Amino acid sequence: MSTVSLKHVYASMLLALLFQLIPWEGLALELQPDFMLLAVIYWLLRAPHLCHIGTAWFAGLLIDLATGGLFGQHALAYALTAFLAVSYQRRLALFNIWQQTAYVFFLLLLTQSTVMVLKLFGGDDFPGWDYYLHSFSSILLWLVVIFSPIGVEAPPHKS
Amino acid sequence: MPRALEPQQTPAFFVRGPSPLARLVFFSALSLALIATDSRLHYLTEVRQGFIALLHPLQLVANAPFNLYHASTEYLTGHNTLLETNRELSEQALHDGAKLQRLNELEVENEHLRSLLGASQIIAQPARLGEILHMGRDPFSQKMVINLGTRQNIRPGQAVVDGDGVIGQVTRAYPFSSEVTLITDKELSIPIQIERNGLRAIAFGAGVDNVLDLPYLPVNVDIQIGDRLITSGIDGVYPVGLAVAEVTNIERNPDSPFAQITSKPIAGIKNHRQVLLIGIPEIESALGTVINKTDGKTKTGKPTENSSPVTPTPTGSASQNVNRQP
Numbered sequence: 499m500s501t502v503s504l505k506h507v508y509a510s511m512l513l514a515l516l517f518q519l520i521p522w523e524g525l526a527l528e529l530q531p532d533f534m535l536l537a538v539i540y541w542l543l544r545a546p547h548l549c550h551i552g553t554a555w556f557a558g559l560l561i562d563l564a565t566g567g568l569f570g571q572h573a574l575a576y577a578l579t580a581f582l583a584v585s586y587q588r589r590l591a592l593f594n595i596w597q598q599t600a601y602v603f604f605l606l607l608l609t610q611s612t613v614m615v616l617k618l619f620g621g622d623d624f625p626g627w628d629y630y631l632h633s634f635s636s637i638l639l640w641l642v643v644i645f646s647p648i649g650v651e652a653p654p655h656k657s
Numbered sequence: 658m659p660r661a662l663e664p665q666q667t668p669a670f671f672v673r674g675p676s677p678l679a680r681l682v683f684f685s686a687l688s689l690a691l692i693a694t695d696s697r698l699h700y701l702t703e704v705r706q707g708f709i710a711l712l713h714p715l716q717l718v719a720n721a722p723f724n725l726y727h728a729s730t731e732y733l734t735g736h737n738t739l740l741e742t743n744r745e746l747s748e749q750a751l752h753d754g755a756k757l758q759r760l761n762e763l764e765v766e767n768e769h770l771r772s773l774l775g776a777s778q779i780i781a782q783p784a785r786l787g788e789i790l791h792m793g794r795d796p797f798s799q800k801m802v803i804n805l806g807t808r809q810n811i812r813p814g815q816a817v818v819d820g821d822g823v824i825g826q827v828t829r830a831y832p833f834s835s836e837v838t839l840i841t842d843k844e845l846s847i848p849i850q851i852e853r854n855g856l857r858a859i860a861f862g863a864g865v866d867n868v869l870d871l872p873y874l875p876v877n878v879d880i881q882i883g884d885r886l887i888t889s890g891i892d893g894v895y896p897v898g899l900a901v902a903e904v905t906n907i908e909r910n911p912d913s914p915f916a917q918i919t920s921k922p923i924a925g926i927k928n929h930r931q932v933l934l935i936g937i938p939e940i941e942s943a944l945g946t947v948i949n950k951t952d953g954k955t956k957t958g959k960p961t962e963n964s965s966p967v968t969p970t971p972t973g974s975a976s977q978n979v980n981r982q983p
Contacts, residue, residue, distance in 0.1 A: 519712070519719035521791035528796075551680040555688065563708050565795040566802075566829070566836055569701055570691030577688065581681040620696060622797040623843055623864045629796055 502545045510537050511557060518564055528628060531636040534561050535609055538576060539602055540643070542583040543590060554580030568620060575612035579605050595644060602640055606633040706807075709831040716834075720790060727930075782896055783936045785809070787817075790834055799842040799862065801825075803932060806833045814894060816935045822900035822924035823847065823888060824932055837932075840901065840922060841868060849901050850889035854879055857889050860901060860920065869902045871918035876909045878916055886920060896935060900924070 514533035522530045538557050541549035558576030562569050583605055590598055610633055618624065675683075695701050785805060793800030805811045807830045815827045817837050825839040838845050843864035849871075850857050856879065860869045874880065884904045890897030902920035909916050 516715060516719050519716050521720055521723055523792055527792060551677060551684055555684040563712060566800060567795050568692050569695040570688035574685055574688035577681060577684040581677055584677045617797045625796045
């Protein structure tokens with residue numbers, strides 16, 4: 499009884515990439531949610547048979563391309579996050595919405611921290627604490643998605 | 658209360674494919690290998706160019722609504738605004754025209770003097786107009802992407818300026834776009850000269866918005882707040898005399914042998930969407946011939962087409978000094 503197909507996953511990831519490519523500027527750039535990561539986490543938790551660590555890794559690679567950073571930095575961070583998401587996925591389904599949100603927020607912070615550590619190893623400077631604003635805006639977007647019809651409504655049931 | 662992730666898949670009883678841990682280890686190793694290859698070995702330049710070219714249509718789609726918005730606001734500009742800008746611009750043109758007339762005369766005179774001295778001619782650097790596609794998305798670096806690429810003969814190393822001053826340098830050229838590193842980036846340095854007294858130095862980006870550092874100048878250096886820094890032109894990349902920054906703060910600490918000088922870039926990259934890309938000048942004759950006059954035109958200096966952040970070659974100034982001595 500598969501309600502979500504691979505098409506949905508890739509279409510949503512393409513859409514996330516498109517949002518990521520919008521020419522953000524100034525404050526909007528600082529507050530830009532990580533659309534791609536949210537899409538990946540959503541599918542990892544909801545449809546782990548379609549979206550696994552490899553998908554997350556590839557999504558990270560796309561983000562590396564889009565930001566112009568070194569190949570593999572976001573990919574590694576996304577893969578690590580995907581691993582944590584997948585390993586707690588079954589338990590998470592029993593949690594209520596706020597516990598799930600807290601866990602997702604932890605995943606977002608972890609991804610950003612991993613990317614930062616990798617960048618610092620690469621010789622970049624610490625960008626300041628407002629770097630973590632991305633996680634806050636991302637979790638707000640997550641809540642919006644979860645409480646909106648997209649998040650909860652099951653696709654038409656076919657049997 | 659809605660339950661998140663409601664349509665839950667029945668959990669698979671048996672593990673499908675490799676375990677998550679195995680996948681994690683595999684993909685981590687892969688990304689570490691990629692990081693190492695990309696940062697040290699530079700094998701992936703073509704791969705990156707290819708992928709960016711593939712992403713280009715997506716980028717255009719993402720930019721479309723904003724371009725439409727800009728176009729429509731431009732189209733709907735009021736009659737009065739247009740008249741006003743028109744008046745302002747013609748006034749500006751009048752002022753500039755007067756200056757330009759003097760400049761033409763000076764250029765001819767300068768050329769004449771240079772030919773008398775036997776110095777090589779300064780070659781005019783062609784410029785192209787580019788448009789900013791988007792600012793860099795990486796909070797760790799100061800970059801932006803413009804809409805000209807290798808298809809339009811843009812090469813890494815070209816200087817990028819706007820109407821007020823220097824913005825930065827092209828560091829990566831893709832087929833349809835190229836990446837410009839701003840002068841405020843930590844990895845970019847630019848040879849400058851203080852306009853007031855001609856003191857030469859190198860300005861480094863501070864990695865923060867709107868700050869340039871001038872390290873390695875002694876405590877007793879002759880520099881004041883408000884001094885304008887202009888390009889010295891000895892690197893062969895930036896033309897001489899473009900405004901770069903204005904000194905905003907000087908800290909002379911007796912404990913340190915160097916003064917801490919910070920300055921603010923003059924060019925307003927956030928203000929407009931068009932920039933000028935200046936071609937890399939062919940300076941072989943400009944540097945080489947003067948020192949070995951006996952060799953005549955046979956010896957050519959090395960062309961300084963470095964794609965890496967600018968390394969200044971002091972040969973230019975040396976040759977000028979040699980030249981001045983009888």
